[in-house]
Amino acid sequence: MFQANINSQQLDDLPIKVFEGGIVVIDSANKVKPAVEYLSKSMLLGFDTETRPSFVKGRKHKVALLQLANEERAYLFRLGNTGITDDLAALLENNSIMKVGAAIRDDLKALQKLRQFAPAGFIDLQSIAKKYGIMEMSVRKLAAIVLKIRISKTQQLSNWENAELTEAQQRYAATDAWVCRQAYLNLQNSL
DSSP: OOOSOOOHHHHHTSOBOOOOSEEEEEOSGGGHHHHHHHHTTOSEEEEEEEEOOOOSTTOOOOEEEEEEEOSSEEEEEEHHHHOOOHHHHHHHTOTTSEEEESSHHHHHHHHHHHSOOOOOSEEEHHHHHHHTTOOOOSHHHHHHHHHSOBOOOTTTTSOTTSSSOOHHHHHHHHHHHHHHHHHHHHHHHTO
């Protein structure tokens, strides 16, 4: 039902798509609880993280941003400002709320360096995609194969620790989380 691979020309021919819902930047600990209360009403969330890139061998930065999105809103948690609060940890440990991301193992390890928690309810889109014969594992190529859309990766190597996130960074981060959710739904609905 889904093609296994996609080449550059096929990818370039697809329409570009971004998350069109509301984006909420959570940049202080007191904003976390209302965000978690809203997100906890969803049974399925898109999940991703962003880390400031390091261009020096051996230097790694802490995860800077946690993105959680439903169909209507994406919440961008600036972890350098908020940390992982009790409320946020509880959401990440909630087994009844599915959180879908791609290559989530490294994301979870990075988050656990900020605070220990027992991740529950996580689904790795890459594992699911393999069951459908899809060989491409990047979010960009999964979105192309499963959703027939192209997403921009131009902000991927931007500085996620900037004092303010640009509109382009916000839209990119929201799209990355949201597209994982949408791809998962499309795969599930294809059965």
